[in-house]
Amino acid sequence: MxxxxxxxxxxxxxxxxxxxxxxxxxxxxxxxxxxxxxxxxxxxxxxxxxxxxxxxxxxxLRRRPTALPQVWVTQGEGGPLVEGGDVTAAVSVGNPDTVDYDLVVVRSRVSPWLRIVRAGFARNDAVEDAPPSTTAATGATVPANTRRSVADRPFVTSVPTGAVVDLELAGNALRWGRHPVGPAGARVATAGGLLVSRAVITEPVRVRVYPRTEPFEAVEAMPRAAGLVGAHHSRRPGEGGELAGVRRFGPGDRLRRIDWRVSLRARQLHVAATLSDRDAEVVVLLDVLAEAGRSGGVSGAASVLDTTVRATAAIAEHYLHRGDRVSLLEYGPAARRLRPAAGRRQYLTVLEWLLDVRVHPSSHEPYDQVFGPQLLSSDALVVVLTPLLDERSAQMLARLARAGRFVVAVDTLPTDLPSPKDRGWAEVAYRLWRLDRDVMIGQLREHGVPVVRWAGAGSLDLVLRDVARLATAPRVGGR
Known part of the structure; x- marks a missing residue:
């Protein structure tokens, strides 16, 4: 048995x-x-x-692993990241097992608009950087004047039990937007190289890069200030800093407004009358129907979208600093909108909103989404940023002018847009398109739509002066 x-x-x-x-x-x-x-x-x-x-x-093989490595991506600490600023990130590999990882191979994808010039492993606050010639070791560096990134290669290290090793990435942000760092992956060999893990992949982290604000100033008054408080002088009497004259003292006048010189001479109390300071609403309308040019980053050529986003940030910063209300609106099939508001919080919201601006070619006519009365105030200054590559954009500007809006068109087409290199009909067609576009701009100006090319500081000063004069003149046409 x-x-x-x-x-x-x-x-x-x-x-x-x-x-x-x-x-x-x-x-x-x-x-x-x-x-x-x-x-x-x-x-x-x-x-x-x-x-x-x-x-x-x-x-x-006496001790075998029981857990896979942990991999995650983190963005470096610091304030808001702007184009051209320094960006830092880290790909971390943790060892939750009771067995040491003899060999860890780490690799991560990085957006081409984040130029990584230095990479190295850090353990216990010690950075181990390898010489520039090392490609698959603990670290790598490249000269700062090159466009090559060192993040698109494998990095090798070891991770003891219960430790975390960080692959630190440092470089520069070349363009605005939400740029991914990752996905990142790691494979581990242990037991003397006899066992290997599968690749552990982690999700990417989006690095927010705000557009660089170009210097912009506009000293001219707004066409029509409709708010109650602000920095623009209206023609209505009220509390403000602009002197409107001297008049006799009346009920409701404040004692600090008494002009004693005139009062002693006239034997009656007189007060200094002022004009009220009012804010205005600025609507920045972004034409996202077409794109032209190739973006070269913060130090290279600017495409239509680059000029549009950077100019919008500059205009919004200028008017929000003066106490005005600013709203944003896309002219496209999505018709995204940012509600009007004032203050620093609105400026930060504008920067976040601009990170999601994309070109949306569409045959849809986005008139109804843009020209609603709840979106465009009758007293607002509408600054339209458009490359004028689509006939619908010109029709939109003409329609705004016919509706009695205060419109300023900013031409965002690059001045150095290259012509076709092919000889023959391509170059002729390009010249004809240029002539047709110039004729369209002339027709818009005849309809009362000023068109100015964006050139940074002072771009809109002369145009706003003309618009302010038109605002004081009698207006013909329905709204």
């Missing part, structure tokens, strides 16, 4: 996600062949040669 079978004690199998390497297969195969050959041939030397291989393999 036989008793119950007692299972033999065996080593636990590797956790899910771990697999044997070719080195383990070669070691087992070679040791087995030497042992079989030594037994069959009766040669002790072959058994002696196989013993170290078998013992070494068994010793390396």
């Amino acid at each position: 036989t008793g119950p079978t007692v299972p033999m004690a065996t080593e636990p199998e590797p956790a899910a996600g771990w697999a044997p390497t070719r080195a383990l297969g070669r070691a087992v195969l070679l040791a087995g062949l030497l042992l079989v050959a030594g037994v069959l041939l009766g040669r002790v030397d072959l058994i002696v040669l196989a013993a170290p291989l078998a013992l070494g393999t068994a010793y390396a």
Whole structure:
């Protein structure tokens, strides 16, 4: 009678996600062949040669991993990141296992608009940077005047038990937007290189890069200030800093407004009358129907979208600093809108809103989404940033002018837009398109729409002066 079978004690199998390497297969195969050959041939030397291989393999596999590595991406600390600023990020690899990771291969994708010039591993607040010639070691650097990134290569290190190693990335932000760092992945080899894990991939982290604000000033008054408080002088009497004259004292006048010189001379109390200071609403309308030019980053050529976003940030910063209310609106199929508001919080909201501006070519006529009375106030100054590449953009400007709006068109088409290199009909067609576009701009000016090219400081000063004069003149046409 036989008793119950007692299972033999065996080593636990590797956790899910771990697999044997070719080195383990070669070691087992070679040791087995030497042992079989030594037994069959009766040669002790072959058994002696196989013993170290078998013992070494068994010793390396005495402790097997039970958990996969942990990988995550973090953005460096600091204030708001602007184009041309320094960007830092880190790809971290943690070892939650009880077995040391003998070899860790880390690789991460980085947006081409984030030029990484220095990368290196940091452990216990110590950065281990390799020389510039090292490509697959603990770190790498490149000269700062190149466009090449060092993040698109594998980096190798080791991670002890319960430790975390950071692959620190440092470089520059070349363009505005939300740029991903990642996805990042890591593969680990342990047990003397006999076991390897599957690739552990983590989700990317979006680095927010705000557009660089170009210097912009507009000293001319707004066409019509409709708010209650602000920095623009209206023609209505009230509390303000602009002197409107001297008049006799009346009920409700404040004592600090008394002009004692005139009062003593006239034997009656007189007060200094002032004009009220009022704020205005500025609507920046972004034409996102077409794109032209190639973006070269903060230090290169600017495309239509680059000029549009940077000019919008500059205009919004200027008028919000003066206490005006600013709203944003896209002229496109999405018709995204930012509600009018004032203050620094609105400026930060504008920068966040601009990060999601994209070109949306569409055959849809976005008139209804843009010209609603709840979106455009009758007293607002509408600054339209458009490349005038689509006929619908010109029709939109003409429609705003016919509705009696105060409109200023800012031409965002690059001045250095290259002409077709092919000889023949392509160059002729390009010249005809340029002539047709110039004719369209002339027609817009005839309809009372000033068109000015964006050139930074003072771009809109003369145009706003003309618009302010038109605002004081009698207006013909319905709203």
